[in-house]
Amino acid sequence: MMPEIQGSNSPLVLRRVAGAEGIPCVMVEGNCTLTAIGERIQQIATELSQFATEPELRWDLTQVARMDDAGAVLLWRGWGNQRPRFLFVRPEHERLFDRLEETWTPPSEATLDRLWPIMVLGKAVFLLWEHLVGLVILMGQLVLEIKYLAGRPSRIPWREISANLYRTGAQALGITALVGFLIGVVLSYLSSRQLQIFGADIFIVNILGVSVIRELGPMLAAILVAGRSGSSMTAQLGVMRVTEELDALTVMGIPHSLRLILPKVIALGLAMPLVVLWTSAVALIGGMVVAEFQLGLGYKFFLSKLPDVVAVSNLWLGLGKGIVCGMAIALISCHFGLRIKSNTESLGEGTTNSVVTSITVVIIIDAIFAVIFSDVGLR
Amino acid sequence: MPKDNCIIEVEGLYTRFGNHVVHENIGLCVQYGEVLTLVGGSGSGKTALMRQILGLETPAQGTVRVFGEPLRGRNRQQTQNMRNRCGVLFQKGALFSALSVYDNIALPMRELRTLDEDMIRDLVMLKLEMVEIAPVHANKMPAELSGGMIKRIALARAMALDPELLFLDEPTAGLDPELSEGFVKLIKTMQSELTFTIVMATHDLDTLVALSDRVAVLADKRLVALGTLREVINTDHAFISNFFCGVRGRKTLRNNSSIL
Numbered sequence: 001m002m003p004e005i006q007g008s009n010s011p012l013v014l015r016r017v018a019g020a021e022g023i024p025c026v027m028v029e030g031n032c033t034l035t036a037i038g039e040r041i042q043q044i045a046t047e048l049s050q051f052a053t054e055p056e057l058r059w060d061l062t063q064v065a066r067m068d069d070a071g072a073v074l075l076w077r078g079w080g081n082q083r084p085r086f087l088f089v090r091p092e093h094e095r096l097f098d099r100l101e102e103t104w105t106p107p108s109e110a111t112l113d114r115l116w117p118i119m120v121l122g123k124a125v126f127l128l129w130e131h132l133v134g135l136v137i138l139m140g141q142l143v144l145e146i147k148y149l150a151g152r153p154s155r156i157p158w159r160e161i162s163a164n165l166y167r168t169g170a171q172a173l174g175i176t177a178l179v180g181f182l183i184g185v186v187l188s189y190l191s192s193r194q195l196q197i198f199g200a201d202i203f204i205v206n207i208l209g210v211s212v213i214r215e216l217g218p219m220l221a222a223i224l225v226a227g228r229s230g231s232s233m234t235a236q237l238g239v240m241r242v243t244e245e246l247d248a249l250t251v252m253g254i255p256h257s258l259r260l261i262l263p264k265v266i267a268l269g270l271a272m273p274l275v276v277l278w279t280s281a282v283a284l285i286g287g288m289v290v291a292e293f294q295l296g297l298g299y300k301f302f303l304s305k306l307p308d309v310v311a312v313s314n315l316w317l318g319l320g321k322g323i324v325c326g327m328a329i330a331l332i333s334c335h336f337g338l339r340i341k342s343n344t345e346s347l348g349e350g351t352t353n354s355v356v357t358s359i360t361v362v363i364i365i366d367a368i369f370a371v372i373f374s375d376v377g378l379r
Numbered sequence: 380m381p382k383d384n385c386i387i388e389v390e391g392l393y394t395r396f397g398n399h400v401v402h403e404n405i406g407l408c409v410q411y412g413e414v415l416t417l418v419g420g421s422g423s424g425k426t427a428l429m430r431q432i433l434g435l436e437t438p439a440q441g442t443v444r445v446f447g448e449p450l451r452g453r454n455r456q457q458t459q460n461m462r463n464r465c466g467v468l469f470q471k472g473a474l475f476s477a478l479s480v481y482d483n484i485a486l487p488m489r490e491l492r493t494l495d496e497d498m499i500r501d502l503v504m505l506k507l508e509m510v511e512i513a514p515v516h517a518n519k520m521p522a523e524l525s526g527g528m529i530k531r532i533a534l535a536r537a538m539a540l541d542p543e544l545l546f547l548d549e550p551t552a553g554l555d556p557e558l559s560e561g562f563v564k565l566i567k568t569m570q571s572e573l574t575f576t577i578v579m580a581t582h583d584l585d586t587l588v589a590l591s592d593r594v595a596v597l598a599d600k601r602l603v604a605l606g607t608l609r610e611v612i613n614t615d616h617a618f619i620s621n622f623f624c625g626v627r628g629r630k631t632l633r634n635n636s637s638i639l
Contacts, residue, residue: 033541034491034540034541035460035463035464037493038493039493041493041494066574068541068573069502069505069506069509069541069573070494070498070502070540070541073498073501073502073505074498076501077497077498077501092572095572096572099505099508099509100501100505102508341522342476342522343476343477343520343521343522344475344476344477345476345477346476
């Protein structure tokens, strides 16, 4: 056994010799395996094709120590996908060539239709429609679940709601505070420089108050939460699909919408306005700090002026946006999570789509709010 | 035992997960061209041992040599060469779900960077033919296939580079008896056509009896028996008598009495 093992790296050699009665013969020696051929594959292929031009040539493969599929395919291709007329081969290698003779052809790739732009557009429209229908169905299901729970309050999934509140609300406080503070600082700094030119320093309170409470606070919080909690919700549901946990829940008679989706939607609906309030507050603090440094506007003055220049309806508007955005983010994330198929590519694609869609929808919601409440809280 | 005849050599191997000791001083030699089966109860560390031989996990203590070289401390090229000479069939197939059946099998060939696309196509079709998967399935994605087909395609992928060493982790788990019999037959034919060494972990007695040249029994954190099936059965150990001489075991062995 040993010599063969040691010889397992002896390379493949093609030798042309004059055989008995002067008939030219090609001796193939050594190992005809993928590892033994290695980098020399092109060289051997050209040698083979040169020999193959002579149909009368005899091929002696009896000296080949080992041969594998790759080696057999290489020889076979060299011969032009047919058996040479005179071939001597050991019986154990004979089988390799027998298999090659009946080899299967791969199915042809689908050809590209000439109408492909229309097809692509049509598919996109149908997909959009599918998503809309899916979202409406999901919302309807949640309404039904709420109706069901109203009759049986003991079934309300409190634990899941509180767990989601903690994960999406409490754990988001750090990052929203950091981003909010920095935005407040930047906004205040840039605005105060401009206001100083006109000597209108005092209006920094108006600018910061309205923009942060009405617009920036809710949007910052919503976009951060969409990226943070939205992706995690989609990925969680997706992995549960991959590992068949969703199916396990179904066969236990536990509906997904009741135990997985409703708690997420309620929790994010509750947590978002709180996160919005927090982000706005921290952003205002950031703005206040800079106003003190840059314009010498005291904290006390800032805080006492704020309620006078910013109508309280702005705060309610911001919180309202928070509730709507929070529920929309949770719904969209769950919708995409449930659509994930049990393979890894779909998981990644679903998560990306979910985050992109939720951020887009958040901004659309903001625009709708801006139009509807255009004459509320502004003077 | 002639050490130089070992394709895999395990010496003084200890495995610990935290405070839980799985293996204590395991020594094992897999010889060229044989089919070695690892058996043991659930949690006896068959898969852990296999993963350590593959280098997916590092043992707490001890060495593993594959092709006569230790697993650690090889450079990139040597590691790649070693990997190209090994094929692994994972328990659940581990096909790349983002790639089609064809691309799954072609992937290791393309990674070699020496084969051209025509040759890869011929080879892939040959491998598919070998595991009896019809060409119509070549462009399908793994998610569209049944468990048995996934297993056979995973075997074709493991065999893509004609490895000298093949690892099978529970090759027949999750297959129905008919399919698993076909699978065993397939591995047997391939082993007779292309001589290679097989290391296999299995619970399935039929597979074990049909394929193995030698059996290694893991129990009580140690290797309690190593030898041919007949030698192992005659070893006096609680796990072995339970496993082989229980109702199922006796039945299987009676059906295959020609081997003993």
